[in-house]
Amino acid sequence: MKIKSIDIVMGILAGVLLSLMIYCNSIVAKGSTPLSASWFAHLVGMVVAFFLIILFARKSNTIHPENKMSRAPFGAYLGGIPGALTVVLASITVNGSLKLSSSIALMLVGQVFFGVLVDVLGWFGIFKRKLALLDYSAILLILIGSIIVVVFRP
Amino acid sequence: MIVCVFLALINGILIGASRAINGRLSVDVGVVRASFWNHLVGFIFLTLIIILIQGVGQLTKLTVPPFAYLGGAIGALFVLINSYVFKKLGAIKTALLVISGQMITGVLIDYKSGHALYTLGQCLGIVLILLGVYLSKNASLKLPQTKIRVNNLNSANFNTSLEK
Numbered sequence: 001m002k003i004k005s006i007d008i009v010m011g012i013l014a015g016v017l018l019s020l021m022i023y024c025n026s027i028v029a030k031g032s033t034p035l036s037a038s039w040f041a042h043l044v045g046m047v048v049a050f051f052l053i054i055l056f057a058r059k060s061n062t063i064h065p066e067n068k069m070s071r072a073p074f075g076a077y078l079g080g081i082p083g084a085l086t087v088v089l090a091s092i093t094v095n096g097s098l099k100l101s102s103s104i105a106l107m108l109v110g111q112v113f114f115g116v117l118v119d120v121l122g123w124f125g126i127f128k129r130k131l132a133l134l135d136y137s138a139i140l141l142i143l144i145g146s147i148i149v150v151v152f153r154p
Numbered sequence: 155m156i157v158c159v160f161l162a163l164i165n166g167i168l169i170g171a172s173r174a175i176n177g178r179l180s181v182d183v184g185v186v187r188a189s190f191w192n193h194l195v196g197f198i199f200l201t202l203i204i205i206l207i208q209g210v211g212q213l214t215k216l217t218v219p220p221f222a223y224l225g226g227a228i229g230a231l232f233v234l235i236n237s238y239v240f241k242k243l244g245a246i247k248t249a250l251l252v253i254s255g256q257m258i259t260g261v262l263i264d265y266k267s268g269h270a271l272y273t274l275g276q277c278l279g280i281v282l283i284l285l286g287v288y289l290s291k292n293a294s295l296k297l298p299q300t301k302i303r304v305n306n307l308n309s310a311n312f313n314t315s316l317e318k
Contacts, residue, residue, distance in 0.1 A: 076175055082172040102162070115170050
């Protein structure tokens, strides 16, 4: 199955947006706390998403499967909880004994490791995917490259 | 210190989990609604956490520069795009691409703040990352190694078998 360039670009764009979002939130957090900043960011995001629904997705983009068995379980609506928890954990580790670059590197490893589990074991209802040699190489290259970038931070 | 290592790893797992859960939800309700639910549930959860741990008093000290609104809006977009890419490419590639985007942005920001010496070293990392991104585009996760025809090294054939 061919991978489209546009999807690759979207993936990288998501990373760019995430960096910008973290940057904005960190500025707000300076005036208060990371928790408050994230709380407010979630509030704004909720409102913005709501308007996006009205503007672009009012007609059902919803593809609720007819068959009840293949519908997402209730837990699928709880994705916001681990997302919010990362802010809590990040605040704890920042004041801990770990260097910032190390904690970032560990977070990257954790993400990719979890991604491997999800893809290979077919968790969360997605299709199982087998890893080829090129995939391992891509994982290694990006992880090592990222660690180099983080280590060489001014 | 070992606790911090553990927590940082867990943090990464949580990021991957929220990505996967929202991706799964977006299969049912679409990416925009998935972003909405993510933010709503996260907001409720954070409200509880703040009430329990931080105390509501801190919230009144919250100064909201125009910046803040941008952060939240970008967040809504981010979850949306993240879910889309997750549906298309799966967990690993999404994680790798988002990480790559973060690193590239980080280096650009560092370069703009004028630390040229360091960014030279970072460029090496970026080269590796871009190479990895290129490889991940051209690898098909569905092709197990055994299906590649090793006896026929004609590159034209090799490419077509990957593209199909």
